[in-house]
Amino acid sequence: SRKSRKYNSYKGTIGKVKNNKINRRFKTSIPHQKITTDTSEFKIYTTDKNGKLVIKKAYLDPFLDMFNGEVLSFSISDRPNFKSISDALNEAINITKDCPYRRTFHSDQGWAYQMNKYNKTLKKNKIFQSMSRKGTCLDNSPMENFFGIMKQEMYYRKTYKSFNELEKAITEYIYYYNNKRIKEKLNWRSPVKYRFEYESKVT
Template identity: 70%
Template sequence: MYWQKRLNRGNPDAKLEETIQEIFEENDGNYGYRRIQIALNEQGVKVNQKKIRRIMRKLGLKSVKFTRKSRKYNSYKGTVGRVAKNRIHRRFVTSVPHQKITTDTSEFKYYEQDTNGKPVIKKLYLDPFLDLFNGEILSYRISEKPNAKAVLDAQKEAIEQTADCPYRR
């Protein structure tokens, strides 16, 4: 009998659903459950955040502004161009200076203040050329974008410095 009586009962949260819908639409869909809870508290309505989240899920309301879009840098572009032969075969040690040289691009994040004094995340990319004989850095470039120009400039400088090597580099 309890369930039969319950089926005929109306939605007890109908007014709250309308209020949440209005707050969400007034703010162009940028409000999540936390800001909606603050707005409801300002109106004098005390509601648990779990109930707000449940109602927002039921109504299909989801904030689109505060989604995580950050992704790590990935230089892999698929099979583009020509793949060089593997001449090192995981032999990363050599007894001849300037024979084996490696490179890699590393991304570094740092904070900088803008004109308003707010911290802004910036990125730098380091392209070093390393001699496997003794771990010496032969040349490097630091750039704000991961472009080929920085790598090629550092490579040109490394080639000039290792011109004295009698073996194949």
């Protein structure tokens, strides 16, 4: 079925497992302070030269602001790889460096987030690292919710036949999600509009 079991990047303890600093305190009234990430897997249905069905995969790595649910950065790749995650991480670090408080970046215990390179990048930027407890998806529910809504709205009823087609659809969806899709808990604003209104009050 399309709702294949969730992609699991857990490979055991291969590096450093960090404490769960977020501890399900997802709410924050400060933009760019609490950021969360995860990887989600998508399938692409193509055919080989003999017309036989080939299922390929793609992986999305977004970094999401818990303040307003905005996707700050993301990368899409055809296999789980550190460079893809690292590119999106560096972009998210750059975008959030205007935060006046110490930032926290949260994730599960996936292999990439345990890597020394990942820890070091956060440390160098004076960012706290937080990790969900093993196998506890509720510890990262803002990210789970985003993937759930996204797949419901742009993926489950559609078949993507190439990586480029899927990449374009994901990119367009994230733009729509950030800029157009309103949420009740943001006073019926889109994530970006909600942040703009907050910033105009503060400055």
